[in-house]
Amino acid sequence: METSPPIPDSDLKPTQTTLWSRLLNVFAAPGDVFEEVKDSAPTAANWLAPTLIFALVGVISSFVIFSQPAIVQQIHEKQQKAFDQQVSAGKMTQAQADQAMAMTEKFTGPGTLKIFGAVGAVFGSFIRLFWWAFILWLLSLLLLKVKIPFLKVTEVVGLATMISVLGAIVTVLMTVIFGKLGATPSLALAIGNFDSKNKIHLLLGAANMFSFWQIGVFACGLARLAGAPFTKTLLVIALYWIAITLLFIFIGFGQMAM
């Protein structure tokens, strides 16, 4: 197994650009940013700052989205439809369904949704960071045959999270404009009535431009760290993303793939 030639500690330089420069340059010149990350000493700010920014954007998004009456109504309508299906299947009576709906409306009011959304955004940000770092590290180890320090990969994933931050901001604005959940910058925009149980709709929803952008930035970062060709790393990461997306969609967790 090849390992990336370790850079002696004496050769590790402190970062030459500021954190904000790195966070912004990842949009326009990710290669330069990751080259600097590769050559510099481990910097926790590279993954912590963007993760915290992503969490903050997630919290604000949750408050904005669940302040929309149309969004809350759609959530209640979905819940009502689920109960109606239970009644039609004979699993509960109409009276039970009405009671359950009343309880659900009480505990899924806008306030509750905001709180749960915010908490989920914070935890989700960190889980997402370390999950992608682990995957990239594993892909590099198994497929590229290069062992990269885990924290370096984490820094790459962290900086690339800025793409997701921009994607989250755009998603919130689109949700407010279109007035419906699932209004994302993806091929699902072409669908009039998005059905979360339709696998084709979910596949189209997963084809999000910011997801593709981020995969490209991951590939760039991995290529710099592993010393591998960009096309090879892009192929590896893309194949993983396709596989995991299809898996989530076909086992019923399609919303997570979007």
Add this chain to the structure above:
Amino acid sequence: MLSLKKRRKFLIFSIIAVALVALLLVAILKKKEPVITVQTEKVARRNITELVVASGKIQPVKEVHISPEVSGEIIALPVKEGQFVKKGDLILKINPDVYIAALNQVKAGYESSLAAKDSATASLEKADADYKRNLELFNHNLLSGSDFIGFKVARDVAKAQLESAVDQVDVAKAAVDSAQDSLDKTTIISPLDGTITKLNSQLGERVLGTVQNAGTDIMTISDLNEMEARVDIGEMDVVLIQSGQKSRLEVDSFKDRKFNGVVTDIANSSEGLDSGSYGSAAAYSSSSSSSGSQGATQFQVRIRVTEKEFFRPGMSVTAEIETRSSTNALAVPIACVTTRVLKEKPKFASDDPTKTNSVSSAANTTNVAKADKKSNELQKPVEVVFVVNGDHVKTVPVKIGISDDNYWEITDGLHEGDEIVTGSYRAISRDLDDGKKIHKGIVSAEVENPQP
């Protein structure tokens, strides 16, 4: 001069910034309105038959309650409940001894009066002969006037006594007839062909006659060949009922059949819930009002059953009376019609223009009461339907006609082919209003039976 790299960075950041600002502006300036998911249907023409449903009991058309006219002990009861009897058959015999004795007594009195009459006749003959003889003597001045007057008076007295005796004979004869009649009434025969549907008394019981009392209700004889349903209908619906209307009857004991019937009679006065005696003539035609009693005001309606079946009096029945029908009428599901308070009084194509003129002339007067009444009328909710207009709805006031279990007839306000909102109930009754944005969804039933 900026290097190529810096220019590329500037371009990318500019694009991102412009896109974000544009999205932000659209999000802030766009009018937010909730979208309501609804189900829709097109207005179509249907045949609607208005039904009034009522429940009651099956009773015979002809039903006679047998009560004796004379009192006494029942000594013969040759019938039993459920037995068929013909007109003239013996059904009851009361002990005649008292009445025989009474008859004999008055017969004796009658004979005595006859004898008294004969005696009076003989006395008159004698007095008349004496008068005639003494008249001769008086005429020949052989008898004094005072003596002659005595004979004349005697004759007149005898005549009066004869008249009295004759009258006494008539009185005695009438008494004999009355006693004979009472004796005859101890034997009761059936007044009609029918079935004994109720037998209240037994052999040996003492019964009261109807001469001075209500009389003991001994039995009921009914003609079971002609039956009718007697149902109670509320005051709101009874105005729709007319004689001759057809009806479908469902008798609880004959679940798998429906019977045909025709309305024959409608009560003129209500009976309320207190009066429970079906077939009681007093309850049916009395003018006593029951509106003071608690409960719903109901009127009894009689429906002749046109089909023969072995009904028993008292069987429960539910009647569906076809009151009005409309053929090929514009119809909408009942759930579609709701009420809203409109800002303006609705105008219909079928409104009378002359009434509009009279209203406007009334409005010109200084009659404050009329103006107040008009403004109060505008506040009243009116029937409306929500018509789909693109991705919004329009509140359309409608005039409704008759209805059946599923559809309302629309007499004004809608056209055939208009797409209207049919669900959900919550949307129609609460959420929807003029101009609200909608989204056509699917009902739960369609989830199990998806349409191709």
